Amino acid sequence: MGKPAREPYRRCAACRARRPKAALLRFARVARPGGSGVGEGWSIEFDPYQRAEGRGAYTCRDEGCLQRGFQKGGVARTLRISLRQDEGERLSTKAVEYLRGHAMPGALPPVQRSTGTPLSGTSPGEES
Numbered sequence: 001m002g003k004p005a006r007e008p009y010r011r012c013a014a015c016r017a018r019r020p021k022a023a024l025l026r027f028a029r030v031a032r033p034g035g036s037g038v039g040e041g042w043s044i045e046f047d048p049y050q051r052a053e054g055r056g057a058y059t060c061r062d063e064g065c066l067q068r069g070f071q072k073g074g075v076a077r078t079l080r081i082s083l084r085q086d087e088g089e090r091l092s093t094k095a096v097e098y099l100r101g102h103a104m105p106g107a108l109p110p111v112q113r114s115t116g117t118p119l120s121g122t123s124p125g126e127e128s
Contacts (some may be wrong), residue, residue: 007094011056013074016066021050025059025066027093028052029079045082046094054068062101066092 008021026047031054046050057078059069069075070088 012060012065012069013057013078014069014072017060019060019116021058023061025061026050027057027075027079027091028054029081030054030125044079044081044083044087046098048098050097063096063099066095
């Protein structure tokens with residue numbers, strides 16, 4: 001028997017945290033019909049089901065990360081395309097509306113930086 005399939009991980013375009021793909025929002029660069037595929041031939045679409053063809057950029061399911069991803073240019077950079085501010089706001093608003101309507105039970109909280117506490121659930125002085 002082979003190894004069990006590993007869950008795919010992706011990196012948030014805003015905070016750069018690695019998370020399971022299913023816990024992130026995806027934006028896809030897709031070719032417009034009749035477009036040349038260069039510059040004006042592309043559009044960016046919110047891809048809630050993560051099935052659209054084309055290059056993808058991911059952000060955490062957090063409004064702050066979503067906003068930063070578009071304001072700081074992380075999504076545009078990942079998709080290798082220039083993005084107007086109004087287009088970024090439109091996509092961000094669409095994703096926020098989706099989040100409010102589709103709360104994900106068990107969604108990952110924002111990334112916590114290391115505080116020195118062990119991950120196993122035992123206190124530093126305890127032994128098994």
